[in-house]
Amino acid sequence: MRNLLLFLARYGHLLLFLFLEFICFSLIVQFNDSQNETWINSVNLYTGRVQSRADRVNEYLRLQQVNDSLLLENSALLSQIIDFKVAFKDNAYQAFESKDTLIHTIIPSRVCAKTIHLRNNFFTLCKGENHGIEKGMGVITSNGLIGVVKSVQENYSDVILLLHSQSRISVAIKDKDYFGNLVWQSNNKKRMKMEAVPKYANLNIGDTIVTSGYSNIFPGGLLVGKVTSFAPESGGNNYEIQVELFNDIETAEYVYVIDIYNKKERELLFSNQKGSG
Amino acid sequence: MADSIKYIVRFVLIILVQVLVLKRIDLSYQNFNYIHIFIYPLFLLLLPFNFSKFLYLLVGFILGISVDIFYNSLGVHAFATVLVAFVRPQVLRFIEPREGYSKDTEPSINRLGFSWVLIYTSILLFIHHFVYFSMEVFSPQYPVEIILRTIFSFIVSLIIIMLIHFIFRPRS
Numbered sequence: 214m215r216n217l218l219l220f221l222a223r224y225g226h227l228l229l230f231l232f233l234e235f236i237c238f239s240l241i242v243q244f245n246d247s248q249n250e251t252w253i254n255s256v257n258l259y260t261g262r263v264q265s266r267a268d269r270v271n272e273y274l275r276l277q278q279v280n281d282s283l284l285l286e287n288s289a290l291l292s293q294i295i296d297f298k299v300a301f302k303d304n305a306y307q308a309f310e311s312k313d314t315l316i317h318t319i320i321p322s323r324v325c326a327k328t329i330h331l332r333n334n335f336f337t338l339c340k341g342e343n344h345g346i347e348k349g350m351g352v353i354t355s356n357g358l359i360g361v362v363k364s365v366q367e368n369y370s371d372v373i374l375l376l377h378s379q380s381r382i383s384v385a386i387k388d389k390d391y392f393g394n395l396v397w398q399s400n401n402k403k404r405m406k407m408e409a410v411p412k413y414a415n416l417n418i419g420d421t422i423v424t425s426g427y428s429n430i431f432p433g434g435l436l437v438g439k440v441t442s443f444a445p446e447s448g449g450n451n452y453e454i455q456v457e458l459f460n461d462i463e464t465a466e467y468v469y470v471i472d473i474y475n476k477k478e479r480e481l482l483f484s485n486q487k488g489s490g
Numbered sequence: 491m492a493d494s495i496k497y498i499v500r501f502v503l504i505i506l507v508q509v510l511v512l513k514r515i516d517l518s519y520q521n522f523n524y525i526h527i528f529i530y531p532l533f534l535l536l537l538p539f540n541f542s543k544f545l546y547l548l549v550g551f552i553l554g555i556s557v558d559i560f561y562n563s564l565g566v567h568a569f570a571t572v573l574v575a576f577v578r579p580q581v582l583r584f585i586e587p588r589e590g591y592s593k594d595t596e597p598s599i600n601r602l603g604f605s606w607v608l609i610y611t612s613i614l615l616f617i618h619h620f621v622y623f624s625m626e627v628f629s630p631q632y633p634v635e636i637i638l639r640t641i642f643s644f645i646v647s648l649i650i651i652m653l654i655h656f657i658f659r660p661r662s
Contacts, residue, residue, distance in 0.1 A: 226543035230576040233551045237572060240558075240565025241625060248566075248628040255629075 280467070284321035287355060288469050292319045295432050318472035320345055325369065329376065329402065329463050336360065336372040338468065346370045351430040351471045357460025358382060358437055359468050361430055370470075374462055376402055384437055384456075385425035386416065392425040395437065395456065402463050405438065407454040414452060416443050422456050431471065497537070501553070504533045509560035517646070524642040530557055530567075531618045532651050534574055535611060538596050539582060550575030563626070570622040574614050581613050599659050611651055612644075619644045 221228075242252040272279070322344070326337040340346055342365050352359040352372050360374040361382075373380055376397050384407060385392035393409035407422065420440040426433020438458040446453045508530040517525040534550055541549075554568025561567065582591070587606060599607050623639045 226547060226576070229544055229547050230572065233547055233572045234569060237551070237554070237565040237569035241563075241569060241628070242565075244564040245566065245628075248625070251628045 284467050288319040288321040291469060320470040322468055322470060324466055324468060333378050334374045334376040336374060338370045338372060341366045341368045341370045343367050346470050352468050353435060353471060354460050354465050354468055357458055359462060359465060375405060376462060383425045383427045384422050387421040387423045403458050405456045405458060407456050410452045410454055412445050412450055412452055418442060501533055504530050505556050508557060524639045525646050526643045527647050527650060529647055529651050531574055531615055532654060534571060535614055536596055539591050547572060547575045566625045567622060569625050570618045573621050574618045577617060578614060585609055599655050607655055612648060615648055616644050
């Protein structure tokens with residue numbers, strides 16, 4: 214206390230001086246038009262730069278949040294696109310859409326852990342049962358397939374990637390009526406093989422591969438990859454088609470889980486209830 | 491008590507002279523518009539040396555604001571006067587005569603001599619004018635403007651203030 218008083222006695226007039234000058238300055242820039250204008254302009258000039266730097270730092274700190282919100286937005290848009298395609302029969306392979314709109318719930322999720330260099334590769338997603346993820350749901354990114362949910366815990370779920378020896382995805386060649394299974398047999402993380410396309414099929418290099426919609430995992434018409442080469446299977450009736458994926462599974466950080474299986478089930482239950490009641 | 495009445499009367503008089511007379515004097519000639527006479531800092535300069543620092547700052551503020559109200563420039567004069575009030579002790583120390591100040595001296599020609607008063611007034615008045623015009627122009631883009639106004643106004647104001655010193659010097 215005594216020190217404080219001493220301090221005030223010694224420097225009090227300095228503080229008062231600063232205080233009064235501050236008041237004067239505020240008065241000047243507040244009540245004088247030309248000074249006010251100059252002040253605002255120059256303040257903007259000098260603080261603008263600082264502000265923008267601070268904003269950039271701030272943005273960086275908020276990046277995670279921004280990512281999450283973008284992810285939600287993306288998932289909403291994605292479901293709209295899929296619904297739109299369904300509504301306009303854009304995909305030729307609608308196996309089960311009886312109605313014109315098929316409302317997908319798309320759950321965005323971050324990838325918590327991944328193995329990518331093994332023969333059988335998995336993603337672990339940071340969302341699970343609590344967020345609505347169930348076994349058997351399809352997992353995609355905005356430009357391609359990722360895999361299928363294999364098992365679900367409360368807050369995590371495991372995904373069998375396309376890059377898995379047991380992975381079989383029903384795909385089709387866009388605008389042609391051939392379909393087959395997509396399997397992974399190479400070690401290249403962008404190359405897949407499409408099986409079971411008959412030899413008489415009329416194929417071209419560069420044909421687009423999409424999901425067929427013949428399974429309850431993925432809706433039809435999702436882009437998968439393109440044909441890079443094809444040759445008749447030795448001693449078989451089918452072509453062996455090399456497919457290059459559009460997306461890079463290795464670098465996927467954010468994925469979307471498509472709720473379609475669940476939806477079907479619920480629909481079934483609903484109609485049963487209706488029928489009985 | 492008598493002193494405070496004296497100061498208050500002086501305060502009112504000086505402000506009246508400033509805002510009723512000097513404010514109306516227009517010494518501009520064509521493009522030459524650099525002379526604005528300010529004598530009201532004289533009130534601050536005339537206060538005794540042993541005046542409390544706090545009070546002195548407050549008086550400076552009130553003086554400036556009073557002038558500002560009449561000049562429609564709230565804060566500009568006050569900024570300059572508060573600064574003058576703040577630097578006066580330093581200036582006094584800087585130009586202290588060899589024999590020092592007697593305790594409650596007011597600066598007057600009779601006591602401290604013409605040249606001392608001239609120097610004292612010049613330093614503080616120049617600071618005042620420079621700060622005032624800087625705050626008035628309020629932009630470092632026009633340094634020439636600020637300096638010309640400061641110098642011409644300073645010369646005229648200084649002459650008038652020295653005249654006042656002569657006219658109202660206490661008889662001894």
